Amino acid sequence: MSQQPLTLTGVQKAPRAALILGILAFIALIILPLLALLPPEHPLAMSTYTLTLVGKILCYAVVAIALDLVWGYAGLLSLGHGLFFALGGYAMGMYLMRQAAGDGLPGFMSFLSWSELPWYWAGTQHFAWALCLIILAPGLLALIFGYFSFRSKIKGVYFSIMTQALTYAAMLLFFRNETGFGGNNGFTGFTTILGASVTATATRIGLFMATVVLLAVSLLLGFSLARSKFGRVLTAVRDAENRLIFCGYDPKGFKLFVWTLSAVLCGLAGALYVPQVGIINPGEMSPTNSIEAAIWVALGGRGTLIGPLLGAGIVNGAKSWFTMAMPEYWQLFLGLMFIVVTLLLPQGVIGLLRKRRA
Amino acid sequence: MEFSPPDMLTQRYPADIRRRQRDPVLSLEKINVSFDGFHALTDLSLEIGVGELRCVIGPNGAGKTTLMDVITGKTRPQSGRAIYDQRTDLTRMTPVEIAQAGIGRKFQKPTVFEALTVFENLELAQKTNKSVWACLRGKLSMEQRDRIDDMLATLRLSQQRQRPAGLLSHGQKQFLEIGMLLVQEPHLLLLDEPAAGMTDAETAYTAELFRSLAGKHSLMVVEHDMGFVETIADHVTVLHQGQVLAEGSLKEVQANEQVIDVYLGR
Numbered sequence: 001m002s003q004q005p006l007t008l009t010g011v012q013k014a015p016r017a018a019l020i021l022g023i024l025a026f027i028a029l030i031i032l033p034l035l036a037l038l039p040p041e042h043p044l045a046m047s048t049y050t051l052t053l054v055g056k057i058l059c060y061a062v063v064a065i066a067l068d069l070v071w072g073y074a075g076l077l078s079l080g081h082g083l084f085f086a087l088g089g090y091a092m093g094m095y096l097m098r099q100a101a102g103d104g105l106p107g108f109m110s111f112l113s114w115s116e117l118p119w120y121w122a123g124t125q126h127f128a129w130a131l132c133l134i135i136l137a138p139g140l141l142a143l144i145f146g147y148f149s150f151r152s153k154i155k156g157v158y159f160s161i162m163t164q165a166l167t168y169a170a171m172l173l174f175f176r177n178e179t180g181f182g183g184n185n186g187f188t189g190f191t192t193i194l195g196a197s198v199t200a201t202a203t204r205i206g207l208f209m210a211t212v213v214l215l216a217v218s219l220l221l222g223f224s225l226a227r228s229k230f231g232r233v234l235t236a237v238r239d240a241e242n243r244l245i246f247c248g249y250d251p252k253g254f255k256l257f258v259w260t261l262s263a264v265l266c267g268l269a270g271a272l273y274v275p276q277v278g279i280i281n282p283g284e285m286s287p288t289n290s291i292e293a294a295i296w297v298a299l300g301g302r303g304t305l306i307g308p309l310l311g312a313g314i315v316n317g318a319k320s321w322f323t324m325a326m327p328e329y330w331q332l333f334l335g336l337m338f339i340v341v342t343l344l345l346p347q348g349v350i351g352l353l354r355k356r357r358a
Numbered sequence: 359m360e361f362s363p364p365d366m367l368t369q370r371y372p373a374d375i376r377r378r379q380r381d382p383v384l385s386l387e388k389i390n391v392s393f394d395g396f397h398a399l400t401d402l403s404l405e406i407g408v409g410e411l412r413c414v415i416g417p418n419g420a421g422k423t424t425l426m427d428v429i430t431g432k433t434r435p436q437s438g439r440a441i442y443d444q445r446t447d448l449t450r451m452t453p454v455e456i457a458q459a460g461i462g463r464k465f466q467k468p469t470v471f472e473a474l475t476v477f478e479n480l481e482l483a484q485k486t487n488k489s490v491w492a493c494l495r496g497k498l499s500m501e502q503r504d505r506i507d508d509m510l511a512t513l514r515l516s517q518q519r520q521r522p523a524g525l526l527s528h529g530q531k532q533f534l535e536i537g538m539l540l541v542q543e544p545h546l547l548l549l550d551e552p553a554a555g556m557t558d559a560e561t562a563y564t565a566e567l568f569r570s571l572a573g574k575h576s577l578m579v580v581e582h583d584m585g586f587v588e589t590i591a592d593h594v595t596v597l598h599q600g601q602v603l604a605e606g607s608l609k610e611v612q613a614n615e616q617v618i619d620v621y622l623g624r
Contacts, residue, residue: 225494228493228494228495228496229481229482229493229494229496230490230493230494230496232471232474232478232481232482233482233493235471235473235474236471236474236482238473239471239472239473239474240469240470240471240472242465242469243465243469243470243471243535243538244471244482245453245454245457246430246453246457246462246463247457247482247483247488247538247542248454248457248458248485248488248542249454249482249488250454250488253489253490254490254493257490
């Protein structure tokens with residue numbers, strides 16, 4: 001494998017220009033949603049549709065960064081990150097469903113003629129507990145799954161297959177009505193979040209800004225990890241795990257830490273995604289979603305953090321544009337894009353930018 | 359095929375004097391390893407003294423690499439004990455614990471962290487707290503930085519300091535890996551064919567380096583290159599079919615009838 005020049009230089013020698021560009025992008029993204037407040041006839045006005053679309057893509061970008069931390073740095077290709085995303089989304093959904101139902105039972109439960117809430121719904125009417133669940137559900141699952149797989153030294157393609165199986169199993173579980181998460185319809189029909197209407201423009205702006213902040217925090221966290229000795233140990237895990245063991249490091253702990261962190265970031269992204277999109281169903285856990293996330297990372301350039309962010313933006317942006325511009329052929333164009341990037345840009349889009357600079 | 363007469367005996371080196379003491383840093387007692395009925399090591403007993411430079415030679419499949427695997431905890435023997443430092447039994451420890459206890463190992467194929475720079479390779483290997491939390495907060499002290507720079511000078515890699523290790527030549531990678539072992543400050547160094555693929559000049563320098571290390575560290579070197587063995591070792595163990603066939607100075611070993619039989623395949 002000649003993945004040799006896959007170094008951390010992009011992170012370590014981040015030129016001032018890139019830093020300034022990043023800060024400008026952040027400010028622009030914070031101001032952007034305010035355009036939605038302008039009257040519709042104003043030339044700069046932004047529709048709530050566009051606002052939601054961009055917000056959605058930003059959530060995906062967080063997933064891409066989280067996946068890059070485990071794949072690009074530690075070499076663990078997860079094909080099940082959609083599960084953590086969906087779990088965070090479901091945790092937020094539980095709170096939103098309780099908000100919508102008031103003192104009664106959520107609609108789908110009365111439909112099943114259940115008389116009381118299942119035990120795991122306890123406390124979900126409180127936003128604080130929902131927030132805990134958003135972090136705990138994906139975090140604990142990742143911790144347990146990671147502990148056993150890293151202890152058994154499962155890696156490479158076997159690890160990928162297991163993550164894929166995990167998300168598939170979870171999807172089947174959530175499809176069942178008896179599981180208590182709304183079966184294949186999932187959660188929808190949200191009304192309020194923290195007392196404010198979910199569809200109000202002001203709420204949408206707030207959610208959008210929260211997503212931008214989450215994205216910035218994930219990026220900063222990722223960069224500081226990558227620059228620390230921890231990040232270098234992760235690259236060492238990826239490139240020569242045996243050497244690292246004989247240097248006296250236990251790779252288990254390092255993998256487990258970054259794996260769990262990545263899952264929590266995904267969960268948070270999912271939690272912000274659900275109120276913006278207005279629905280969560282087991283389809284989010286489908287293996288294809290997780291594979292798509294891996295494509296964003298590969299297309300952007302793995303092991304660079306900023307690349308996957310761009311990758312998520314490019315793929316999802318192109319997807320939205322193609323589906324509008326050429327509804328019949330959009331999948332064709334998407335496929336074409338992947339082929340072109342794989343053939344011509346082995347280091348992803350970020351590799352192209354770097355070549356220009358050099 | 360015949361051995362060249364060992365007329366050129368190992369030269370005296372200042373540290374050699376300390377190698378006479380016989381306290382074992384490692385003593386293997388009746389180690390048995392078999393893989394699916396194939397006996398890789400049979401009742402193998404071996405002692406390595408403190409500060410000794412021991413060469414282990416033997417034909418292919420003699421169990422040299424398995425021996426290293428047992429010492430570093432990669433392979434668990436079916437029976438037998440491996441006592442390190444006269445106290446700890448290595449057969450009960452994990453590879454990480456063994457590495458932390460002060461046993462360093464160099465692989466047959468040079469293995470370095472290719473995406474990291476030469477400096478970062480040494481930084482990771484350096485003896486320090488290697489837990490997750492320590493690495494999250496860890497910063498290099500000036501002293502540690504100096505020690506790495508000294509090592510780079512010793513390895514003649516100062517010019518390569520900031521180059522990714524993957525871009526080094528084969529010989530340079532070998533040196534870097536040896537350096538990574540040394541900054542771990544191990545008591546016992548296990549080296550699997552350290553001179554393989556090196557130029558003559560590099561081999562000569564490696565030999566010189568090892569002889570200067572003996573005394574401070576104990577070394578066990580597995581090597582095929584007889585010329586290299588001749589320049590470094592004063593004590594040689596010959597393995598054959600998982601057992602110790604002969605032990606002694608290279609001269610004695612080369613005169614041993616059994617050894618000649620094994621090597622000539624008679």
